[in-house]
Amino acid sequence: xxxxxxxIVVSGVVACIGCGPTRVVAPGADAEAAGxxxxxxxxxxxxxDSAESATAATGTGWGTLKGRxxxxxxxxxxxxxxxxxxxxxxSMGGMKLLDRSLLVDSSTKGLSNVVVFARKTGRVKTxxxxxxxxxxQKNCEFLSPVFAxxxxxxxxxxxxxxxxxxxxxxxxxxxxxxxxxxxxxxxxDAETGMPTMxxxxxxxxxxxxxxxxxxxxxxVSGADGSFTIPDLPAGETIEFQVWHERSGGxxxxxxxxxxxxKWTPKGRFQVKLEPDEVKDLGTLEIPAGVVGG
Amino acid sequence: xxxxxxxxxxxxxxxxxxxxxxxTPNASYRLNMVEATKQRLTTEQEQQVxxxxxxxxxxxxxxxALPEFGLDExxxxxxxxxxxxxxxxxxxxxxxxxxxHCHGVTGDGMGPTAAFLNPYPRDYRPGxxxxxxxxxxxxxxxxxxxxxxxxxIAGTSMPSFALLSEPQIDALAEYVxxxxxxxxxxxxxxxAFFELDDDAxxxxxxxxxxLVDEMAGPIAEKWKSAAAAQIAVPDMPADIDLVASIAKGxxxxxxxxxxxxxCHGVTGxxxxxxxxxxDWNKAIxxxxxxxxxxxxxxxxxxxxxxxxxxxxEHRKQVxxxxxxxxxxxxxxxxPRTIPPRNLRLGVYRGGRRPLDLYYRIHAGINGAPMPAxxxxxxxxxxxxxxxxxRSLPYEFDxxxxxxxxxxxxxxx
Numbered sequence: 001x002x003x004x005x006x007x008i009v010v011s012g013v014v015a016c017i018g019c020g021p022t023r024v025v026a027p028g029a030d031a032e033a034a035g036x037x038x039x040x041x042x043x044x045x046x047x048x049d050s051a052e053s054a055t056a057a058t059g060t061g062w063g064t065l066k067g068r069x070x071x072x073x074x075x076x077x078x079x080x081x082x083x084x085x086x087x088x089x090x091s092m093g094g095m096k097l098l099d100r101s102l103l104v105d106s107s108t109k110g111l112s113n114v115v116v117f118a119r120k121t122g123r124v125k126t127x128x129x130x131x132x133x134x135x136x137q138k139n140c141e142f143l144s145p146v147f148a149x150x151x152x153x154x155x156x157x158x159x160x161x162x163x164x165x166x167x168x169x170x171x172x173x174x175x176x177x178x179x180x181x182x183x184x185x186x187x188x189d190a191e192t193g194m195p196t197m198x199x200x201x202x203x204x205x206x207x208x209x210x211x212x213x214x215x216x217x218x219x220v221s222g223a224d225g226s227f228t229i230p231d232l233p234a235g236e237t238i239e240f241q242v243w244h245e246r247s248g249g250x251x252x253x254x255x256x257x258x259x260x261x262k263w264t265p266k267g268r269f270q271v272k273l274e275p276d277e278v279k280d281l282g283t284l285e286i287p288a289g290v291v292g293g
Numbered sequence: 294x295x296x297x298x299x300x301x302x303x304x305x306x307x308x309x310x311x312x313x314x315x316x317t318p319n320a321s322y323r324l325n326m327v328e329a330t331k332q333r334l335t336t337e338q339e340q341q342v343x344x345x346x347x348x349x350x351x352x353x354x355x356x357x358a359l360p361e362f363g364l365d366e367x368x369x370x371x372x373x374x375x376x377x378x379x380x381x382x383x384x385x386x387x388x389x390x391x392x393x394h395c396h397g398v399t400g401d402g403m404g405p406t407a408a409f410l411n412p413y414p415r416d417y418r419p420g421x422x423x424x425x426x427x428x429x430x431x432x433x434x435x436x437x438x439x440x441x442x443x444x445x446i447a448g449t450s451m452p453s454f455a456l457l458s459e460p461q462i463d464a465l466a467e468y469v470x471x472x473x474x475x476x477x478x479x480x481x482x483x484x485a486f487f488e489l490d491d492d493a494x495x496x497x498x499x500x501x502x503x504l505v506d507e508m509a510g511p512i513a514e515k516w517k518s519a520a521a522a523q524i525a526v527p528d529m530p531a532d533i534d535l536v537a538s539i540a541k542g543x544x545x546x547x548x549x550x551x552x553x554x555x556c557h558g559v560t561g562x563x564x565x566x567x568x569x570x571x572d573w574n575k576a577i578x579x580x581x582x583x584x585x586x587x588x589x590x591x592x593x594x595x596x597x598x599x600x601x602x603x604x605x606e607h608r609k610q611v612x613x614x615x616x617x618x619x620x621x622x623x624x625x626x627x628p629r630t631i632p633p634r635n636l637r638l639g640v641y642r643g644g645r646r647p648l649d650l651y652y653r654i655h656a657g658i659n660g661a662p663m664p665a666x667x668x669x670x671x672x673x674x675x676x677x678x679x680x681x682x683r684s685l686p687y688e689f690d691x692x693x694x695x696x697x698x699x700x701x702x703x704x705x
Contacts, residue, residue, distance in 0.1 A: 023623035024616070026324035027336050029343035037348035037499050041359060085555075164552035166664035170572075173430030175657050177664045180549040184668045193488065201569055201662035202555045239490070248587065248610075250333055251487055264491065292590065 059235015061275025062125055068281075069225040071111040073288035075104035081205040083140065089163050090140035090203065097205065100145045101245050102291060103223075110225025111286055113146040114254065115195055115209075115243040118217035119268065123233040129153035129216055132185075136160055137167070137178075137200070142208035146195060146245075150216040151188050158183035169210055170197045188212035194243050194251045209245060234275040242267045246291040254290060320353040320375070320389070322346070322399045323624075325418060325476070328483045330620045331580065333613060341497060342482050349509060350475045353389075353398050356468075361505055362513040364471050371461070372468035387461055388468050391454060400472030402573070403626065410450045413626055416573055417469060418476025420512065421660040424643030429656040429665050431522035432515050438466035440644070448640040470516055478509040526651055529676045541674070542681025551670055551678060556633040556662065561685050563635035572660045574628040580621055581628070587614045631661060639686035650679045 078098040083090045090097065103112040132154040136143045138161055149155050159165050159178040168175040171192065176184055188210075195209040211218055217238075219227035232238060242254040249255050253267025261269035261281070273279055329339050351357035354374045358364040376386035384390075389398070395414040397404040402416030415422070424441060425433030442462045445453035454462060485497055485508065497503065545551040547559075558565035570578055591611045596604040634642070643649050643658075654675050657665035666675060 022619075023323075024326055024330075024620045026326050026329075027340040027343060028321075029347035030340060031347065034344045034347035037345060037504070038357075040499070041348060041501055041505060043501075162549070164549045164555065166552075166662075168662070168664065173659055175429065175659075175662075175664045177552060177657075177666045177669055179552070179669050182550075182669055193484070201664065202552065202566060204566070204569065248590075266487065268491075289594075292586075 058122065059233060059275075061234040062231045063234045063273030063275065063277040063279060064228060064230045065116075065232055065240075065271060065273065066226070066228045066278060066280045067116075068283050069111045069114045069221050069227070070109040070283055070285050071102075071104040071225075071288065071291070072109075072285045075106045075109070076102055078103070083203075083205060085203060086140065086163050089161055092139060095139070097139070097141055103145070105223055105225065108224045110221070110223060111244070111291070112221055112223055112225065113209075113245065114221040114225070114227070114286075115146060115148070115211055115241075116219050116221075116227055116229065117148075117211065117213055117241055118215065118229070118232065119239045119241055121215060121217060121233050121238055122236050124215045124217075125231040125233070126216070132156055134158055135167075135210075137165055137206070140165075140200075140203045140206060142198060142200075142206060144208060146209045146211070146220045147198070148211045148213070148218045148220055149188055151191055151212050151214045153187065153216075155186045155188065156183050157186050164202065165200045165206075166202055168199045168201055170199070172196065175201075194241075194253075195245075211243075232273055234273045234277065237270050237272045239268050239270050242269070244286070244291050248290065248292055254286060256284065256286065256290075258284070320398050322350075322353060322475075323397075323401065323403075325401070325479050325483065326620045326624045327577075327580070328480055330613075330617045332483050332486055334483060334486060335495065338486055338495060342479060345482060345497070345499065345504060346475065346479055349478065349504065350471070356471060358471060359505060359509070361510050362471075362474055363517045364474075364513075365467055368464040368467040369471055371464040384461070387457070387465055391457075392465065392469075395450065400469070400476055403624070408626055411629065412449055412631075413573075413629070414450070416476075417473040418480060419573070419660075420473050420477035420515075421572060422473075423658045423660055424649075424653075425519075425659075426524060426652055427519055427522040427656070428524060428667075429659050432519040434519045434523065435466055435470075436520075438469055439463065442466060444644065446642045447645070448638075448642050474509065474512050474516065477512045481508045481512070524652060524655055526648060526655075527672045529647065529679075530673070533676070533680075535680060538677045538680045539684045540681075542677035542679070542684075545670070545674055545678050546681055551666060551674070553678070557636055558633070561636040563633040565633060566662070567632055568630055569662045570628060571631045571662070574631070577621065577625045577628045580617070580625075584614055584618050584621070588618075633663075636682055636685045637688075647676075647679050647683065650682055651675055654678055 078100065080096040081099055083097055100113070104110070105112070129150040129152070133149050134156045135147055136158040140161065157167050157176065157178060159180060159182060162180050164180050165178050166175060167178055172188070172190075174186055176186070178184060190212070191214055192210065192212045195211040198208040198210050200206040217229055217232060219229045221227045242256075243252045244254050245252060247254045247267070249265065249267055253265070255265040255267050256263045258269060261271065263269040271279060324339060324343055329342070334342070349359060356366075356369045356373045358366055358369065371383075371385055372388045374386045374389070376384070376390045379385050393404055394406050395404045395410065396402055396417070397407070397414075400417040402414040404414065407414050420432070422433045422437075424446070425431075425437040427433060427437070439462055441451070442454045442465055444455070445451050454465070457465075482497060486495065489495065489497070546553040546557075554565065556566040557563055587610070591607070591614065594607065596607055599607065639645070641649065643653055653663070654670075655665065655667045657663045670678075
């Protein structure tokens with residue numbers, strides 16, 4: 001009996017070897033379906049012409065979309081960031097750098113730094129951006145918490161501090177040393193989708209977001225929460241994407257209860273403009289829970 | 294021994310013998326469950342990704358490539374599959390013999406030995422490689438991969454495979470490219486679900502236009518164009534005064550222009566900015582933050598005042614956080630910080646030729662916090678920094694003034 005017990009113990013021990021953290025079972029591939037897909041991929045003919053690819057370019061004229069984001073709740077007290085380096089520049093005269101992830105204007109309740117952009121449009125008014133933009137940093141803080149530019153537009157990444165920084169844009173392989181008082185030109189070469197994080201590795205508290213779009217139909221809400229996107233193509237249904245840094249939605253999407261705009265949990269809504277129309281969405285109130293207030 | 298105990302003993306012995314004696318299941322690629330869960334994919338969507346990847350890339354035993362990928366299937370066959378000899382006695386299955394135990398069958402850097410190594414083995418799936426002769430945003434050249442395989446990476450667990458034959462090393466480099474294109478395509482596919490229009494009903498189009506032209510094609514294209522993206526390095530001036538150059542490099546190292554001191558430290562021991570992460574580990578750190586913050590918030594939220602819909606939504610969110618936490622436990626290694634390189638050891642991971650150091654400073658190190666100096670630091674200054682860095686392991690008291698390194702035992 002004793003031996004049998006030992007045998008069970010031994011086999012138990014053996015069975016246990018290799019039980020590391022259990023991995024969630026991943027679903028397997030469907031071999032039959034894969035065979036069919038492969039057949040379409042290797043067939044040389046580029047069959048199935050992309051009929052439904054681009055939004056049909058219909059309509060003429062241009063319109064403007066406006067609106068204002070507000071925060072439903074009391075304006076939160078911004079926390080001070082931990083600044084433990086280069087303090088003679090980064091906290092000059094005892095100045096404290098604040099966490100800017102939830103900036104609410106106390107009088108108007110306006111929520112800043114909400115990003116709105118068109119997902120795709122059939123027509124674009126200006127083919128490319130002309131003017132160069134400046135993305136600056138001073139006193140160890142990026143001056144634009146959320147920065148929007150067009151793909152191919154020249155962005156002058158500048159350092160107005162007497163100390164060196166580096167500017168690291170996640171997902172783009174741009175991570176460049178910016179010496180004191182200097183700058184370097186950067187041309188975004190692809191769309192970001194949702195905004196991507198910008199950091200300085202030398203000063204880890206420094207954080208901003210960048211959003212790059214081909215068509216330039218993107219706006220960042222200002223101090224009072226308002227935004228304007230001009231020169232949108234009229235006569236077509238345009239789907240817009242809304243994002244905020246603190247949103248708990250997928251990839252930072254802001255979902256609102258607005259059935260009249262077909263607002264989805266993925267933070268998208270639809271608008272159709274008439275030529276020369278200035279459509280004002282009015283006040284768009286974001287519940288405190290949505291942006292982790 | 295009575296009858297009962299004899300049966301029990303035989304049963305136990307039988308269990309012991311049968312453990313591991315069955316037919317070994319075929320190796321399979323593991324889905325990137327961390328990204329799948331992050332993107333909140335449904336089981337059907339995860340399965341669609343697995344199916345599409347099978348169609349485009351085959352299995353670990355039978356890898357395939359599309360002509361657009363620019364990969365040599367004969368080389369892939371030599372590197373893939375179980376370890377065996379083919380009909381002419383040539384060794385096959387090289388990746389599983391030499392690489393998979395660290396880098397994993399999937400190339401996810403999660404092989405069985407990965408957790409014991411520091412630094413962790415490279416996860417090829419994001420398509421980011423550190424030590425190369427190309428600009429930061431570009432892929433390494435084939436020659437860059439061959440060099441790493443031949444020389445190994447000093448200061449890490451990556452050994453030299455110089456004893457393998459040229460065709461074998463060549464096949465392994467090709468297979469690494471294949472795994473990387475596959476992994477990066479997988480990431481693109483998983484992220485594409487979010488970009489779908491609502492009328493797609495959560496299913497990716499299984500057309501050539503989408504899968505090849507939009508998803509895998511652009512990734513493969515970057516690998517194909519790597520050779521043309523090599524950094525043009527001006528020669529170090531032949532008549533350079535080395536002592537003066539080292540002094541200039543030292544000035545740059547400590548100055549505001551090159552700023553090396555901020556991370557590599559005033560002593561050059563790599564003890565400046567010591568709490569940063571590389572991109573692979575940072576991704577997990579950010580996910581852990583999201584899970585922790587989400588669970589804390591869920592703990593404070595009471596469902597009692599909620600509408601039925603909101604409560605259901607809340608439960609869904611909590612379930613997702615729980616699943617995510619479970620997935621990260623099993624499918625990611627515990628994040629580790631990345632210390633800046635200690636420049637007094639004379640050990641350089643990407644190679645110790647002056648040219649290698651030039652590449653690292655010019656382009657920075659992709660995936661790591663090390664930024665690029667190109668554009669803001671002119672080439673002759675980069676050469677001065679290279680010369681100073683190469684002198685650092687040999688700098689002794691008084692040679693260059695008062696800023697000598699601290700004696701190690703005085704540091705604590």
